[in-house]
Amino acid sequence: MTNDVPANADLGLLLQHQPHLISGMFDSIAARYDGLDSLLSAGLDDHWRAELIKELGPIEGADVLDLCAGTGEVTLSLVHAGARSVTGVDFAPQMLRIAYHKAHREGLDGIRFICADALHAPVRSTSMDAVTMAFGLRNVVDPAAAVAEIHRVLRPGGRLAILELSHPSHVVAGPFRAYFEHVMPMIGRLVSHNPEAYRYLPESVDAFPSPDRVVGIIATAGFADVRARAFSQGVAHCYTARKL
Ligand SMILES: C[S@@+](CC[C@H](N)C(=O)[O-])C[C@H]1O[C@@H](n2cnc3c(N)ncnc32)[C@H](O)[C@@H]1O
Incomplete structure (x- = not known):
């Protein structure tokens, strides 16, 4: 089976989250x-990721x-934030390869990178103090x-921080939608070699549950102190919670 997604890949199939199509x-x-x-987020992506780490709280020795x-x-x-051990899991080997080279360049050779499905992470139960997931859910x-799965791998008292795109508040909803649905796919088409990926992006945000529902999903999994914080007028949300 090839992992290449042809330019005319069926967006419907991608949106059914066929794992090999998504990783491809x-x-x-x-x-x-x-x-x-x-480029597409005007640099906001890095700002949100930094906020995600802050929202997670202190992780020295974790x-x-x-x-x-x-x-x-x-x-x-x-x-860099002081974790004792860090494991990165992703099922797209080319994405992980870049992560591995970046880590190597920075001399961070202790990071364990595992190519695997996040729904079946090859990580022992109750072995982690914190779990992050940025733009993955x-x-x-x-x-x-x-x-x-995050609940399974966390120790009691362990924390999660999930960052995900969402629909922004009314104030910026109109311009955002125009940008997201027209400008972004156009840039994606011009710059990336896979225009489907940048058509998939707005569609996948549309199909994703609202922040209230995400909070419900996290609470139902058995987490306490579930919080959702909106970033940039709700263009993204950071969800945090603690395992009891
Ligand atoms: C939008 S990227 C986000 C990557 C990174 N967290 C960041 O902040 O840039 C989403 C990543 O999730 C990975 N992914 C999606 N579904 C996955 C799954 N079921 N198991 C493992 N990785 C998955 C994709 O391969 C991709 O690398």
């Missing part, structure tokens, strides 16, 4: 992912798992199963 799509844009992410690690932007920051087949 990310692999096909891996080399351009960081640059395009910054064992931390970064799910849907991608090119390692959050993964590497966790080491929207892509998994079953967000509730992903949150249950």
